[in-house]
Amino acid sequence: xxxxxxxxxxxxxxxxxxxxxxxxxxxxxxxxxxxxxxxxxxxxxxxxxxxxxxxxxxxxxxxxxxxxxxxxxxxxxxxxxxxxxxxxxxxxxxxxxxxxxxxxxxxxxxxxxxxxxxxxxxxxxxxxxxxxxxxxxxxxxxxxxxxxxxxxxxxxxxxxxxxxxxxxxxxxxxxxxxxxxxxxxxxxxxxxxxxxxxxxxxxxxxxxxxxxxxxxxxxxxxxxxxxxxxxxxxxxxxxxxxxxxxxxxxxxxxxxxxxxxxxxxxxxxxxxxxxxxxxxxxxxxxxxxxxxxxxxxxxxxxxxxxxxxxxxxxxxxxxxxxxxxxxxxxxxxxxxxxxxxxxxxxxxxxxxxxxxxxxxxxxxxxxxxxxxxxxxxxxxxxxxxxxxxxxxxxxxxxxxxx
Amino acid sequence: xxxxxxxxxxxxxxxxxxxxxxxxxxxxxxxxxxxxxxxxxxxxxxxxxxxxxxxxxxxxxxxxxxxxxxxxx
Numbered sequence: 001x002x003x004x005x006x007x008x009x010x011x012x013x014x015x016x017x018x019x020x021x022x023x024x025x026x027x028x029x030x031x032x033x034x035x036x037x038x039x040x041x042x043x044x045x046x047x048x049x050x051x052x053x054x055x056x057x058x059x060x061x062x063x064x065x066x067x068x069x070x071x072x073x074x075x076x077x078x079x080x081x082x083x084x085x086x087x088x089x090x091x092x093x094x095x096x097x098x099x100x101x102x103x104x105x106x107x108x109x110x111x112x113x114x115x116x117x118x119x120x121x122x123x124x125x126x127x128x129x130x131x132x133x134x135x136x137x138x139x140x141x142x143x144x145x146x147x148x149x150x151x152x153x154x155x156x157x158x159x160x161x162x163x164x165x166x167x168x169x170x171x172x173x174x175x176x177x178x179x180x181x182x183x184x185x186x187x188x189x190x191x192x193x194x195x196x197x198x199x200x201x202x203x204x205x206x207x208x209x210x211x212x213x214x215x216x217x218x219x220x221x222x223x224x225x226x227x228x229x230x231x232x233x234x235x236x237x238x239x240x241x242x243x244x245x246x247x248x249x250x251x252x253x254x255x256x257x258x259x260x261x262x263x264x265x266x267x268x269x270x271x272x273x274x275x276x277x278x279x280x281x282x283x284x285x286x287x288x289x290x291x292x293x294x295x296x297x298x299x300x301x302x303x304x305x306x307x308x309x310x311x312x313x314x315x316x317x318x319x320x321x322x323x324x325x326x327x328x329x330x331x332x333x334x335x336x337x338x339x340x341x342x343x344x345x346x347x348x349x350x351x352x353x354x355x356x357x358x359x360x361x362x363x364x365x366x367x368x369x370x371x372x373x374x375x376x377x378x379x380x381x382x383x384x385x386x387x388x389x390x391x392x393x394x395x396x397x398x399x400x401x402x
Numbered sequence: 403x404x405x406x407x408x409x410x411x412x413x414x415x416x417x418x419x420x421x422x423x424x425x426x427x428x429x430x431x432x433x434x435x436x437x438x439x440x441x442x443x444x445x446x447x448x449x450x451x452x453x454x455x456x457x458x459x460x461x462x463x464x465x466x467x468x469x470x471x472x473x474x475x
Contacts, residue, residue: 086435086436086439087439087442087443089439090436090439090440090443091439091443094443094446094447097456102455105466105467106466125465141466142465142466242423279426280423280427281427281430282427282430283427297442297445298445298449299441299442299445301438301441301442301445302438302442316435316438316439316442318432318433318438318441319432319433319434319435319437319438320430320432321432321435323435323438323439323442341453341455341456342449342452342453342454342455342456343445343446343448343449343450343452343453343456344442344445344446344449345446345450345453345456346453346455346456361442361446362442362443362446382455385454386452386453386454386455387454387455387459387464387465387466388454388455388466389455400466402454402455402464402466402467
């Protein structure tokens with residue numbers, strides 16, 4: 001079976017310089033265009049120039065002003081007119097954040113191919129990560145040692161999750177299943193032998209997560225559905241239908257008694273579900289392209305989403321609408337993964353242009369940009385105690401930054 | 403999803419489901435954005451002190467930051 005992915009190269013006239021060259025799809029102001037690689041570099045250079053000019057000054061809000069409300073007009077008047085930036089207007093009096101110094105503190109090397117997914121253990125120290133070559137590795141992030149390694153029978157393990165107890169990991173991908181492996185420190189035991197197949201979908205598994213206990217797993221799949229499974233018996237407890245295309249990501253509400261989760265898919269919709277009834281409670285459709293990642297705000301009243309349209313957006317559940325958009329003209333590559341810091345003030349987003357942008361959630365401005373990965377950032381999670389965040393990339397490594 | 407050759411009854415049933423779903427979604431209680439944003443700001447302010455990535459914790463307490471090496475005299 002072919003184990004490689006090949007990028008289909010399209011030749012044609014570039015939308016900017018009109019020369020016949022190999023083209024790449026980029027998103028400028030929510031519009032999809034095809035630029036040749038030279039024009040891609042030019043657009044990114046213009047953005048970099050802007051940033052260097054403003055270096056040293058308090059960064060002004062770089063939102064395009066055409067969307068700003070007129071003075072004296074309430075942004076609550078009608079849902080249709082005042083789409084965006086409401087949080088930024090309320091938060092104008094909030095102190096701006098200072099400069100951030102975040103560096104890569106640990107580099108976890110060992111995967112033989114693209115890292116696709118990772119998760120932290122509740123002990124704030126261990127990390128599980130999965131990659132395209134089928135390997136699932138459990139690391140100790142303090143020492144960078146590998147504690148466990150398992151080879152899945154399929155490639156492209158797109159989802160992995162750590163159990164809340166720290167005693168098992170769940171993973172899945174092109175095999176359409178979600179398997180749970182109990183972690184054992186006994187050197188004589190083969191981890192793969194104790195594997196338990198829990199979920200069965202009709203298409204690839206894109207995301208999985210344990211609920212508050214080790215006993216239930218929530219999965220999202222390319223067949224357009226999400227499902228809740230009982231780990232012990234492998235039985236389907238509830239299924240969630242409603243997405244019109246592949247579901248790419250999901251996140252559970254943070255509260256202990258929470259019974260909802262949010263999912264994002266290729267149909268550009270983010271949907272909030274009630275786990276007990278299987279009903280969709282709310283849905284949001286403002287993105288222009290596939291939603292790659294969704295993450296709840298720490299209070300549970302809002303969630304952020306990262307999409308291929310190069311923007312991240314914040315949706316408030318009680319106001320039932322989008323309340324902030326995090327984008328810049330110089331960012332033209334999709335966001336693959338987002339996560340909040342502990343207080344919810346910072347939003348970390350990993351992009352396909354190999355960088356990680358840190359956004360001020362309230363002000364809507366970019367606080368910091370982190371380089372270091374040599375290929376696209378595919379997954380990003382903040383540790384449970386908020387001291388660091390880990391990013392996994394197609395360059396085969398994971399980086400823990402603090 | 404039903405293909406282009408789906409029967410008319412199938413389409414009607416699906417449309418009914420969509421309308422029902424939209425009705426439920428339209429009837430939920432919404433609060434004003436100003437209140438929602440104010441709550442988000444309040445949450446950020448309350449938890450800002452405890453956020454290590456925001457405030458920065460001293461290197462001695464951060465397990466990831468390199469500690470100064472000890473010198474044996």
